[in-house]
Amino acid sequence: MEPIEEYIKDHSNDFNYLELEENSWDNLHQKMQEKPKSFQRKFLWIIIGVLSLLFLFFYWKYPQPEQNYVAIGLEEEMYFPELNLMNPDGESISVSDLKGKVVLVEFWASYCMACTQEHCYYFKPLYKNFKEEGFEIYSVSTDSSAVNWVHAIERDEMDWIHVSDLMGENSPTVSEFDVKHLPTNYLLNQEGKIIAKNVDVEKLEDTLKQLLAYNSEK
Amino acid sequence: MQNITEDIEINLIERSILGEANAQKQLYHRYASAMLNVAYRITKNEEDAKDILQDSFIKVFLQLQNLKRKEGFAAWIKRIVVNTSISHVKKKGLLIIDSTKEYKDIPEVEISQKELSLNDVKLALMQLPNGYRTVLSLYLIEGYDHQEISQILDISKSTSLTQYSRGKKKLIHLLQKKNQYGTH
Numbered sequence: 001m002e003p004i005e006e007y008i009k010d011h012s013n014d015f016n017y018l019e020l021e022e023n024s025w026d027n028l029h030q031k032m033q034e035k036p037k038s039f040q041r042k043f044l045w046i047i048i049g050v051l052s053l054l055f056l057f058f059y060w061k062y063p064q065p066e067q068n069y070v071a072i073g074l075e076e077e078m079y080f081p082e083l084n085l086m087n088p089d090g091e092s093i094s095v096s097d098l099k100g101k102v103v104l105v106e107f108w109a110s111y112c113m114a115c116t117q118e119h120c121y122y123f124k125p126l127y128k129n130f131k132e133e134g135f136e137i138y139s140v141s142t143d144s145s146a147v148n149w150v151h152a153i154e155r156d157e158m159d160w161i162h163v164s165d166l167m168g169e170n171s172p173t174v175s176e177f178d179v180k181h182l183p184t185n186y187l188l189n190q191e192g193k194i195i196a197k198n199v200d201v202e203k204l205e206d207t208l209k210q211l212l213a214y215n216s217e218k
Numbered sequence: 219m220q221n222i223t224e225d226i227e228i229n230l231i232e233r234s235i236l237g238e239a240n241a242q243k244q245l246y247h248r249y250a251s252a253m254l255n256v257a258y259r260i261t262k263n264e265e266d267a268k269d270i271l272q273d274s275f276i277k278v279f280l281q282l283q284n285l286k287r288k289e290g291f292a293a294w295i296k297r298i299v300v301n302t303s304i305s306h307v308k309k310k311g312l313l314i315i316d317s318t319k320e321y322k323d324i325p326e327v328e329i330s331q332k333e334l335s336l337n338d339v340k341l342a343l344m345q346l347p348n349g350y351r352t353v354l355s356l357y358l359i360e361g362y363d364h365q366e367i368s369q370i371l372d373i374s375k376s377t378s379l380t381q382y383s384r385g386k387k388k389l390i391h392l393l394q395k396k397n398q399y400g401t402h
Contacts, residue, residue, distance in 0.1 A: 002328065002386070003328070003329060003330050003331045003334070004329055004334070004339075004386065004389065004390055004393075005358060005386070006331070007331050007334050007339065008339060008343075008354075008358040008359065009358055009359075011336055011339075012358065012359045012360075012361070013252075014336055014340075015255065015259065015340055015343070015355075015359050016251070016252075016255045017255055017258050017259070017340070017344070018254050018255055018258050018264060018267060019251065020247075020250050020251040020254055021268070024250060024268070024271070024272075025243055025246050025247065025250070027272065028246065028272050028275055028276070029239065029242075029243070031272060031276065032276055032279060
């Protein structure tokens with residue numbers, strides 16, 4: 001062992017650079033008594049976190065069966081994509097032309113009995129009452145026959161916007177707008193955002209009142 | 219005599235486990251000052267050393283009941299302080315031991331005990347780079363061997379040895395420079 005090593009080893013108790021502060025024990029003692037408290041707090045936060053995750057999970061897994069215009073699936077709050085088709089007279093009409101109105105985009109077909117029922121019992125009176133206040137219906141038919149399509153419009157006296165690409169149920173429009181059954185509808189607000197998919201037509205009147213009243217207040 | 223102090227300490231430890239604040243305080247004052255300096259020799263930072271002292275003692279009092287051999291308390295607490303200090307400087311990126319880095323060979327030097335004063339050695343030790351200072355302190359002052367140091371620092375034993383011998387040469391070099399130019 002070299003002299004320097006020996007020297008340091010012999011003096012190993014003397015290599016002190018700092019002195020203990022007088023209140024150092026008190027500080028430590030205080031901190032030790034805080035410790036369990038902060039542990040409990042951490043524990044509490046973990047419990048809150050787990051509970052809220054569970055809540056979110058179940059909320060997502062079991063959505064409310066009542067589907068009015070709130071709390072609908074993923075499409076909610078998205079802007080409705082551009083949709084531009086021709087009416088029976090050959091004029092093309094786009095959904096975005098209807099901005100500023102509350103629009104019900106509906107997919108239907110002349111052979112769909114449920115659609116006809118909805119049209120006659122709900123859409124006609126609603127359209128009559130609310131079209132002046134800024135409500136529009138944009139009905140997209142998935143018919144492939146123009147004759148059947150126009151016949152159904154005239155038979156049921158539906159005087160709102162009707163369009164179709166007349167490509168039947170295999171039309172790209174059907175898959176693009178996720179139409180799995182007829183009727184399917186999307187309710188758009190004045191900005192063109194989707195508020196709801198497949199609104200309950202029985203509650204549509206209340207929904208429209210809310211939306212249009214909000215608009216007129218503004 | 220040794221036995222009596224050991225008995226007193228074991229008694230203090232047992233009472234500390236039961237949560238007796240007075241025993242904890244006595245146990246603290248037996249070791250705190252030495253442990254503060256263990257932490258300082260590794261961190262070279264007063265505030266860090268104080269924080270490490272506190273954190274270490276919190277660990278000590280929390281885990282005291284798990285200590286099997288109460289006679290090994292002194293070594294146990296020192297190891298806690300050393301480990302806490304090392305992980306602290308590593309976290310701050312201050313302790314990088316790079317054995318591959320080529321240093322210019324410092325010529326073999328010797329210094330006799332007559333030329334040494336405690337104050338100079340203490341100062342010179344603090345002037346060493348972090349890696350050298352840590353290995354030197356752990357070996358010469360804390361009394362660990364190179365096997366233990368390699369575990370503590372997570373380096374190989376041969377790295378510990380080369381760091382040590384380079385650090386030692388550097389230390390002598392610093393002391394000789396001091397003797398050459400120093401005025402006192």
